[in-house]
Amino acid sequence: MTNTNNHLIQMLPRQDRLNLLSICKPVALDISEILCEPGAPTRYVYFPTEGFISLVARTDNSPGVEVGMIGREGMLGAQLVLGVVTAPLRALVQGQGTALRASTAAFKSELASSAAFQRILDRYLYVLMAQMATSVACLRSHAIGPRLARWLLMTQDRADSDGFRVTQEFLAYMLGVRRVGITNAAGILQRSGLIEYRRGNIKVLDRSGLEAEACSCYAIDQKIYAKLL
Structure with missing residues (x-):
């Protein structure tokens, strides 16, 4: 049975949830695995069900610093909600676990067909932006x-x-x-x-x-x- 222990997915109405799960594939999150790099096209979105991912801002003069963290409360690839394919940050698996993964094209199609999904991810995008702003101030x-x-x-x-x-x-x-x-x-x-x-x-x-x-x-x-x- 597919592990759906992701809060964003659980919030969806039943049919919207089933539609999203139909385009997702369970994958392992291996510690220290890099899921995306800043400036690179986003190939997949990830909904962690176990484990967690660090969002790292990098500069030319340093290896970077963590500005956000994503676990089963969220998703990786939220910038796609804004129609932006380019990844803004490095995504590094910090805690080994599992996730539900969908291709960018399938995700965008599902997002366009579900008003409930759009509303939830609009709110999550704000939460993620607030977390990053807090991290920088901290x-x-x-x-x-x-x-x-x-x-x-x-x-x-x-x-x-x-x-x-x-x-x-x-x-x-x-x-x-x-x-x-x-x-x-x-x-x-x-x-x-x-x-x-x-x-x-x-x-x-x-x-x-x-x-x-x-x-x-x-x-x-x-x-x-x-x-x-």
């Missing part, structure tokens, strides 16, 4: 510790687990900071009893404590999503 305004706590909460939400694997190098890459900053911030969270971090494996021990430590950006994202979707 990068500039907040200290590493609260930003790390926010990132861990976002990851836990999409991993659907208290534990997940991530290296300090990868965290530094995602948050756009030096590795020593991650080491210090993770150490503080661990000594406070909020997380356990050993050899690249992180376990959230105190969810409410981590929420209190995180910057306000996490709660802002949650409220926007809950209000619109």
Whole structure:
């Protein structure tokens, strides 16, 4: 049976949902897999059902920084709703899992035939834009510790687990900071009893404590999503 554990798909009326599922194929999301590059044509859209994807903005002088995260609450390829085929960001699989994949042509045809699908994705596109704007402001305004706590909460939400694997190098890459900053911030969270971090494996021990430590950006994202979707 096809795993339909994606919130956007679940929101659709039954017939619209069945029509969308008929053009989708279940695929694996392999960790570190690059699904698209900025400036490249979008060949497929992805609706994650397990696992999650990082949206990374890149410049000539740096490997990039994460500006968004997509799990089963969303989709990759939302710019197609605006009629834009070109991918704006690198999409990197951060959490291994599965997704429902459809070709760009089939997706656009289904979108054109379903007013309900269009309304849902219009709202999701706004949510995604708001998340990116919040991430950019967070990068500039907040200290590493609260930003790390926010990132861990976002990851836990999409991993659907208290534990997940991530290296300090990868965290530094995602948050756009030096590795020593991650080491210090993770150490503080661990000594406070909020997380356990050993050899690249992180376990959230105190969810409410981590929420209190995180910057306000996490709660802002949650409220926007809950209000619109």
